[in-house]
Amino acid sequence: MDFGKQISEMKFYVDFDDCLCETGRAFSVIAERLFGKTVPYEEIRFFDLQDSFELTDEDYAKMMIEAHRPEILLSYEEAPGASRVLNEWIDEGHEVFIITGRPADSYEASRKWLDEHGLERVKLYCLNKYGREFFLTNSDFNLELEDYYKMEFDYAIEDSPMAFKFFDHLPDLKVMVYDRPWNQECELPKSNYSRCVDWEQIREMVNRN
Numbered sequence: 572m573d574f575g576k577q578i579s580e581m582k583f584y585v586d587f588d589d590c591l592c593e594t595g596r597a598f599s600v601i602a603e604r605l606f607g608k609t610v611p612y613e614e615i616r617f618f619d620l621q622d623s624f625e626l627t628d629e630d631y632a633k634m635m636i637e638a639h640r641p642e643i644l645l646s647y648e649e650a651p652g653a654s655r656v657l658n659e660w661i662d663e664g665h666e667v668f669i670i671t672g673r674p675a676d677s678y679e680a681s682r683k684w685l686d687e688h689g690l691e692r693v694k695l696y697c698l699n700k701y702g703r704e705f706f707l708t709n710s711d712f713n714l715e716l717e718d719y720y721k722m723e724f725d726y727a728i729e730d731s732p733m734a735f736k737f738f739d740h741l742p743d744l745k746v747m748v749y750d751r752p753w754n755q756e757c758e759l760p761k762s763n764y765s766r767c768v769d770w771e772q773i774r775e776m777v778n779r780n
């Protein structure tokens with residue numbers, strides 16, 4: 572009998588915005604407040620928020636700066652059940668890595684958000700997923716791409732089709748796509764991808780494997 576694989580520690584890649592917290596809903600409120608644009612969360616059709624909110628370059632930059640202010644980052648609501656499920660995995664001996672596309676300037680507030688939501692034990696890394704440095708001068712990311720590619724994961728939870736390319740080097744990775752209005756039309760690239768509507772479903776899918 573082979574017991575070798577029975578109890579093995581798993582590694583989870585978890586995206587921050589719109590997986591751990593309700594960033595899209597917050598953007599909808601910010602766009603209304605700053606520019607009087609009414610685009611309800613359900614109607615955010617594109618991952619590119621400049622397109623979804625029909626903003627000029629200048630207004631888009633303004634919105635991104637506003638959305639990354641520490642007090643705004645700290646105000647984002649938790650996606651229901653996120654911290655409960657992640658803590659359950661950590662209690663079982665698994666490792667959770669939050670790999671966010673936020674720039675390193677947002678690290679401190681993001682870390683604080685995690686701590687305030689009972690996620691003191693997760694690791695946080697900022698990876699340049701989207702090439703958004705434009706909105707902050709001298710911004711950098713604390714996780715270099717070459718170091719990211721040395722990391723291995725068993726599961727990934729991500730909402731953005733633009734980030735799927737970061738999974739290409741891990742053929743056995745199980746990717747759970749957090750169901751959001753802006754990823755409805757995207758086709759899942761491979762059979763190891765599946766859609767999840769919430770953290771309860773993510774938890775069940777991991778338990779089933």
Ligand SMILES: [Mg+2]
Pocket residue numbers: 586587588589590729730731
């Ligand atoms: Mg995201």
